[in-house]
Amino acid sequence: MNILLLGSGGREHALAVALAASPRCDELYIAPGNGGTAAVGENVLLDAEDPAAVADFARETGCGLVVIGPEAPLVVGVADAVRAVGIPCFGPGAEGAQVEGSKKFSKELMERAGVPTAAYASFTDEAAALAYVRDQGAPLVVKADGLAAGKGVVVATELSQAEDAVRACFDGAFGKAGATVVIEEMMTGPECSLLAFTDGETVRPMCTSQDHKRALEGDRGPNTGGMGAYAPVPIVTDEEHAAMVDALEKTVAQLHAEGIDYRGCLYGGFMLTPAGPKVLEFNARFGDPETQVVIPRLENDLVEVMLAVAEGRLSEVELRWSDRWAVTVVLTSAGYPGSYEKGKVITGVEDAEAMDDVTVYHAGTALTDAGELVTSGGRVLDVTALGDTFEAARDRAYAACEKIQFEGKTLRHDIGLRALRGRAAWDE
Template identity: 45%
Template sequence: MKVLVVGNGGREHALAWKIKQSPVVDRLYVARGNAGIWQIAEKVDISPTDIPALVKFAKEEKIDLTVVGPEQPLSEGIVDVFEEENLKIFGHRKSSAILEASKVFAKNFMKKYGIPTAFYETFDNEKDAIDFVKKQQMPIVIKADGLAAGKGVIIANTLDEAIQTIKDMFRGKFGEASKRIVIEEFLDGEEASYIAMVKGEKLVPMATSQDHKRVFDGDKGPNTGGMGAYSPAPIVDEKIEQEILEKIMYPTLKGMKKEGRELCGFLYAGLMIGSKGINVLEFNVRMGDPETQPIMRRLESDLVQHILDILDGNIDKVKPKWSNKYSIGVVMASKGYPGKYEKGFEITGIEEAEKDPDIVVFHSGTDIKDGKLVTNGGRVLTVTAVAETLKKAKEKVYKAVEKIHFKGAHYRKDIGDKGIKRLENI
C-alpha cells in the first residue's frame, strides 16, 4: 500500500521511520518533510497546509492512507476534505481539532465536563486582563488562545512580567493566536505526557513519556516546543495511569462526542502531577514532539496496522507491543531558539553517532543546500538512544550528541534526570 505522511518535523520523521518498517507498506511519501525523512520517503513538494494540493496528489497517486503529524492542517480541516473525497486519513476533523486550536474552548470544555485543570479566566481585551492579574498571586500562567507552535505559553514570575506579557499578546506577538488569552493559576509538580490513539469513546494508550518544555537546564528560561523527552515516565505508575484514564481521557472522549465533535486520531494530554493532584495543562490533537521520537523507538508492533484497524472500526483489536527498554531523545537546537535564530549551518557527525546501533537521529529543521546537510529551523535534530536502564540510555544519548556539530548548537544536558532520580528512590 501507499502511505503519505504530512508534516516537516522530528515527530514526522519518527512516524515515517516506524511506518517504513510496516510489511504492508510498499511506498512511502512525505509532504514536505526534511532532509532526514527524504532518506526514507519520497519527497512531495507540497506544504502541509496546502490542503487542496494534498488532496489532488493523494487522488492522483491513489494513496491508501494519509497520516497527519502537525496540528495546523488538522485545525484547518484536512481530514474533513480527505473524507469528502473518500480518502483514508488518520487524524481529527476540524470540529474536534478545536480542543487544541483554542485554549479558551479547551478550558471551558474541561470546566463543563469536570475534567481537572487549573483555575482560569479568559480575556479578549488588555485592560480587563491586567486588572485581573493585579489581584492574583505570582507566578501566573498566560496563554495565547490559538496555535503558536508550542511557544504561546508564558509563565510570568512577577506582576511586571505578567503585565508586559499581556500587552505583548494583545499587541500582536502571536498574531491572530493571541487575540484572546487564558490566564490561569500556576501549578507545581512534575509534567507528564499521556498519549492515546482514540476513536469515539474508545482508546488505546501509547507508552508514557515526559517532555522538557523549558529551553535551559533545570527547567529555566522560556517555553519551547520541547527540548527532549524520555519513555516510559516513571511518575506515571499504574495507579496514576488509572486515574488519568478515569478522570481525564474517558470523560474527554465522552464529552467531545456529546458536543458532536467525536475524536479519531492521536489525543495528547499534557499533565501536571503535583500537590493539587493530576491536572490537564493542555490537550493536543496529535502526537507530541519530541515525545514521538522516544515512543516510536519503543513500539515493536506495526503502527500502520494499528491505524488501519482503528479506522476500520476495530479498535478493540489494537494491542501495541512495547519494548521493556528505556528510550530518550535530546533535541539539538539553533542558538537563540525559541527566539530568533540563524539557518544554513552545515551539520556533521550524524553518521558517526549512528554507528552505535542503539542510536537513531531524527531530523526536525534540516535541509540540503549545495549537497550539504544544513540547519533549517529552531529545533534541528532529536538524538535518540535505547538501553536497559534510563541511566544507560542517558549516557548513550549524550555520547552521541557530542559527536554531532553545527554552529551555535544548543541542547539541555539534564534530559532524563527527573526519571533517573525517581527510579533510584523507588
C-alpha cells in the same frame, strides 16, 4: 498501500521511519519532509495547510492512508477534506482539533467532561483581563487562545510579567491567536505527557513520556519546542497513571457525546499536583519530541494501528510496548529559541547511527544541491537511544551526541537527571 505523511520535523521523521518499516507501506510521501525523511520516503512539495491540495494529491497518488503530523493542518480542516474524498485519515477534523486550536474551547470541554484542570478565566477585553490579573495576583499563566507556534504561553511569577503578557496578546503579538486570552492558576509538580490513540470511541493510551521545555539546564531560560524527552516516566504511580487515562477517556467520551468524531492522537499534558494529575493542555497530535521516544518503544505495526484509528475499529487493537527505556536529546542551533543562523554543515550523523540502539531523527535539516546535510531550523536533530536501563539509554544518547558536529551546536546535558534522582528532585 501508498501513504502521505504531512509535516517536516523530528516528529514526522520518527513517524516516517515507523510507517516505512511496515510491510503494508508501498510508497511513502512526506510533505514537505526534511533532510532525514528523504532517506525513507519521497519528499514532495505540497502545501500541507491547503485541504483541497492535500486531498487531491492523496487521491491522485492512490494513497490509502493520510497521516497528519502538525497541528496547523488539523485546525484548518485538512482531515475533513481527505475523508470527504473517501481516504482514511489519521488526525481529527477541524471541530476536534479545537482541543488544541482554542485553549478556551479546551478548558470548557474539560469542565463539561469533569476533567481536573487549573482554574481559569478567559477574556476578549484587555482592561477586564488586566483587572483579573491584578485581582488574582502572581503567579499566573497567561495564554493566547489560538495557535501561536508554541510562543503564546507565559508563566508569570511576577504581576508585571502577567500584565505584559496580557498586553502583548491584545497588542497583536500573536495575531488572531491572541484575540482571546486565557488566564490560569499556576499549578505545581512534575509534568508528564500521556498520548493516546483514539478512533472517537475506543482509547488506547501510549506509554508515559516527559519533555524538557526550557532552553537551559536546570529548567531555566525561555520555553522552547522541546530540548529532550524520555519514556516511560519512572516517578508516575499506578494511581496517577489511572487518573490520566481516565481524563483522556472522559475527554473522548465528551467529544463523542457532542457529536465530534475525533480520530487520531489525543495528547494530554499533565501536571502531577499534590491533589492528583491535572491537565495542563491537550494537543490534537503527537508531541515533539515525545514521539521520538514513544514510537520507538511501540512494537505494533504503526500502519495497522493508524488504519484501525482512521477506520473506527481501534477496539480490535491491543498495543504492545517494549520494556526498554528511550531517551532523546535535541541538538539545536545557537541562539534558539531566539534568532539563529541556518546552513551550517552537519557531520557525524552516520557515526552516531552506527552505534547500537541509536537513531538520529532530523528536525531542522536540509540537503543542499551538492548533497551536504545542513541546518535549516532551530531544533536540528533528535538523538534517540534505547537501553535496558534508564541510565544505559541516557548514556548512549549523550555518547551519540558527541559524534555529531555543526557550528553552534547546542544541547542540554541534564535530560532525565531529575527522573533518575526520584520524585523528591522536583521539590528541590
